[in-house]
Amino acid sequence: MTGDTPILRTVARFAVPLTAWVSIIIFLQGHNLPGGGFIAGVMAAGAGAMYLLAFGVAKASRVPWWKVSVVGLLISVLTGAGALVAGRSYMDHDIWHFYLPVIGEYELPTATFFDLGVYLIVLGTLMTIFVEMAQEEGR
Amino acid sequence: MPQLEILLPGIVFMPFAAGALALWLWRFAGKHTGILMVLAAAGSFLGCLQLATASVPVSFVREWIPGLTVALSLRGDPFGLYFALLISGIGTLVGIYALGYMPPLAPRRLGQFYAALLAFMGAMLGVALSDDLILLFVFWEATSVTSFILIGFWYEQEEARKGAWTALQVTALGGMVMLAGFILVGLTCGTYSLQQLTHSRELQARLAESSAFAPALLLILAGALTKSAQWPFHFWLPRAMVAPTPVSTYLHAATMVKAGIFLLGRMLPLFSAAWLWTGVLVPIGLATFLLGAYQAMTATDLKAILAHSTVSTLGLFTAIYGLASPEQDALGIFAHATYKGALFLIAGIVEHATHTRDIRQLGGLRQRMPMTFAVAVVAALSMAGVYPTLGFHAKEAFYESLLHGPALAGSHWQAAVIALSVAANALIFAAAARFVAGVFLGKPSEHAGHAHEASPILWGPPALLAGLALVMGLLAPTTEQMVNALSSHPGAKLHVALTPAVAGPLLLSMATAGLGILFFWGRGGLDALRQWRPAWLSTEWLWDAAMAGVVTGATAFSSRWQSGSLRWYLSGTLMFTVGLSGVALWHGGLSLRDVAVRFEEMQWYGVALCAMLTASAVMVVRSRTRIGATLALTANGFLTSALFVVYRSPDILLTQILIESVSTIFILLVLYFMPPFRVDGFSVMRKAFHVAVSLAVGLCIFTFIMLSTSPTLRETHNLAADYLTRSLADAGGANAVNVIIVDFRAIDTNAEITVLMVVGLLVYGLLRSRRRSP
Numbered sequence: 001m002t003g004d005t006p007i008l009r010t011v012a013r014f015a016v017p018l019t020a021w022v023s024i025i026i027f028l029q030g031h032n033l034p035g036g037g038f039i040a041g042v043m044a045a046g047a048g049a050m051y052l053l054a055f056g057v058a059k060a061s062r063v064p065w066w067k068v069s070v071v072g073l074l075i076s077v078l079t080g081a082g083a084l085v086a087g088r089s090y091m092d093h094d095i096w097h098f099y100l101p102v103i104g105e106y107e108l109p110t111a112t113f114f115d116l117g118v119y120l121i122v123l124g125t126l127m128t129i130f131v132e133m134a135q136e137e138g139r
Numbered sequence: 140m141p142q143l144e145i146l147l148p149g150i151v152f153m154p155f156a157a158g159a160l161a162l163w164l165w166r167f168a169g170k171h172t173g174i175l176m177v178l179a180a181a182g183s184f185l186g187c188l189q190l191a192t193a194s195v196p197v198s199f200v201r202e203w204i205p206g207l208t209v210a211l212s213l214r215g216d217p218f219g220l221y222f223a224l225l226i227s228g229i230g231t232l233v234g235i236y237a238l239g240y241m242p243p244l245a246p247r248r249l250g251q252f253y254a255a256l257l258a259f260m261g262a263m264l265g266v267a268l269s270d271d272l273i274l275l276f277v278f279w280e281a282t283s284v285t286s287f288i289l290i291g292f293w294y295e296q297e298e299a300r301k302g303a304w305t306a307l308q309v310t311a312l313g314g315m316v317m318l319a320g321f322i323l324v325g326l327t328c329g330t331y332s333l334q335q336l337t338h339s340r341e342l343q344a345r346l347a348e349s350s351a352f353a354p355a356l357l358l359i360l361a362g363a364l365t366k367s368a369q370w371p372f373h374f375w376l377p378r379a380m381v382a383p384t385p386v387s388t389y390l391h392a393a394t395m396v397k398a399g400i401f402l403l404g405r406m407l408p409l410f411s412a413a414w415l416w417t418g419v420l421v422p423i424g425l426a427t428f429l430l431g432a433y434q435a436m437t438a439t440d441l442k443a444i445l446a447h448s449t450v451s452t453l454g455l456f457t458a459i460y461g462l463a464s465p466e467q468d469a470l471g472i473f474a475h476a477t478y479k480g481a482l483f484l485i486a487g488i489v490e491h492a493t494h495t496r497d498i499r500q501l502g503g504l505r506q507r508m509p510m511t512f513a514v515a516v517v518a519a520l521s522m523a524g525v526y527p528t529l530g531f532h533a534k535e536a537f538y539e540s541l542l543h544g545p546a547l548a549g550s551h552w553q554a555a556v557i558a559l560s561v562a563a564n565a566l567i568f569a570a571a572a573r574f575v576a577g578v579f580l581g582k583p584s585e586h587a588g589h590a591h592e593a594s595p596i597l598w599g600p601p602a603l604l605a606g607l608a609l610v611m612g613l614l615a616p617t618t619e620q621m622v623n624a625l626s627s628h629p630g631a632k633l634h635v636a637l638t639p640a641v642a643g644p645l646l647l648s649m650a651t652a653g654l655g656i657l658f659f660w661g662r663g664g665l666d667a668l669r670q671w672r673p674a675w676l677s678t679e680w681l682w683d684a685a686m687a688g689v690v691t692g693a694t695a696f697s698s699r700w701q702s703g704s705l706r707w708y709l710s711g712t713l714m715f716t717v718g719l720s721g722v723a724l725w726h727g728g729l730s731l732r733d734v735a736v737r738f739e740e741m742q743w744y745g746v747a748l749c750a751m752l753t754a755s756a757v758m759v760v761r762s763r764t765r766i767g768a769t770l771a772l773t774a775n776g777f778l779t780s781a782l783f784v785v786y787r788s789p790d791i792l793l794t795q796i797l798i799e800s801v802s803t804i805f806i807l808l809v810l811y812f813m814p815p816f817r818v819d820g821f822s823v824m825r826k827a828f829h830v831a832v833s834l835a836v837g838l839c840i841f842t843f844i845m846l847s848t849s850p851t852l853r854e855t856h857n858l859a860a861d862y863l864t865r866s867l868a869d870a871g872g873a874n875a876v877n878v879i880i881v882d883f884r885a886i887d888t889n890a891e892i893t894v895l896m897v898v899g900l901l902v903y904g905l906l907r908s909r910r911r912s913p
Contacts, residue, residue: 032872032874033874034793034874038880039793042794042797049804069896072892077889093882111872118888124899129805130804132903132907133906136910
């Protein structure tokens, strides 16, 4: 699967960063508006797939995607285990309240970290499969 | 006494720690790693002695699983300590013996051997000292697993692997069954503590009246009888003789096989009042007693002779507990452990010297190995029950309880039981005579040619055991005091004396000896009897056939069920889902009639979308190429997302669009590798099956969606309202869907993402390895 289509490549140059950016927004707003780690992860993987189709497997496989998913699981499990350290049960989430200089009071549920783990696992797993399948074809 | 309390976990867990140390120490200590075993066992022995001298039984109780009333509780009561002393004492001797016995193997393997031996000792001590039934079970199974490792030590030989496997199958399965019995007892009585169970009349009455009594009794007995190699589970013990001799001595003469007997002693106060207890244990015990003695008489392998006679003696103990006359248990177990341990060690010495264990090829070792000969004679005298050894006292006590004990007095079974016991004891007598005569007397065989006396490190331990058997027999008053204090029966009043007070048991002993001599002379006839029996007439054969059947059945099932066809798997999964949902719907009392259907709300665009959805679905099915089907499927997916636009649910819309896009990319990536798209040539049956599955799934989903708008559902099971109200307040998020995923049901999500990640890694691993090896 070689990326020798100039049209796709030109589009991808804009579309990939845009999709990735939107995926991050969707991830961040997920706790209150439509979105969340899972769907944002799928969207990011969509961006990754586009990148792969436009620029080729060699470039897309520079990131060790399976490690991304492992890191994701680590983040999720550690978030859950954090509650254990605080003496509460596993996966018992909290809401942190901050006072930031410009923005004012800001609330951050610890569930967001768990969601970040979900995001990374979805992205990592899908990209692992995409990249491996695409390399398969090159044989 | 807090210092004493801490000794209990020390005694039990120190051998495990030493075992872990042995796995590492072999690098430096080499063949001296075994000293660790000696030290650990001696340490435990001293600890037990210390506890035994305490005025009251010491307990160690810590919380373990409080929700299930399971506790980490150990208790040093006399019977448990007696057993622990036996385990650690003989462990010390076996450790010393192993130092001289084990061949010069790779140090790593010796390290593993001693690690397993130490872990086994720890597990055995745990069985002896556990007060909690669940804890006892854990240690019980640990002995099964460690003994599996030890029996299979010579794993290069098929016999060893087979012997270890059989032992594990029988004893571990028995242990599982026993756990079920323990749980029944625990659920009925509300506690797993042995101390409470055996001391509370109220709990015992509650158990005896409950319907769980008989099942619990039978299940626990199954555990005890498999562990102690009772008929019909006796066959694993002779097979386990492939183990190195120190292991055979330790596991199969002195300790592990007595765990079942020990458990019977523990359970006696709970169950012995029931006729079922006597009705099961006495026939099985006596049958094993006689059968084992007969097989001991006819076996040709030295260790097999000893193994069968062990099975036989264990049968005797089972019968004794069955008759609820436990006063003699401490004496009997002590007598057996000393002489049988000594004889096993001697069999090891003889094998070491002559390189054979076949009694037909041995003989005349008397002059070449005088020390071993002397020890063997003393041990065999105790086995035969000759005055004044411990074996004699044990046999006298047994006959006494048969003649005057409460269980049989006046019963018309008495004569039969006595006759059987005399016959079995006579066979044991003859087997003991045969052991000494076959190995040490007669003309030296060719194998005896290079034989020479073993080093003291080898004959020392058996000499000590045999010496105990003789000296403790002579010191009758001390022995009497000791066995009464250590019996499982608290107020035991056994009479042990050098001058018998009553004539009955003595007369029976004389009859036993006379009959034994006859059997010894007529041993050729007994051997002929063995030849006559067909092979399939044994539980051993039946067990092997059953195990082979399990393997055949499992293979046939999985090759049929796991056919490798994706359609078949998918059908199975879908049918299961549909069935489960169907049952749930039927059970929930929901009805489609409650749902108000208003077609006018659909509008023209709703109708148009549905028509296009149907058309694309038909195209998926009718398509003759895979790419056509894929495109139709994608069209169907995007049309569905248009539906979500119309009905205003942006969250699901977003998900649907993204999933559709990504899965289309995915399908396109794998399309190239798919096998040819099969559209024709399905049988009518196959087609009918596919149509049926599709219809069932469609109907099920349709019903579900319709019912989700049903007022009954909304009123009764409204989980949604609960989540929606709690979402912002408890979790600080307005998007209830995401809050459910990451907060309310976070542990589910955790499992799901783990599965996802594992799938990714599997794809990675599989494709990579396939590419690397063409």
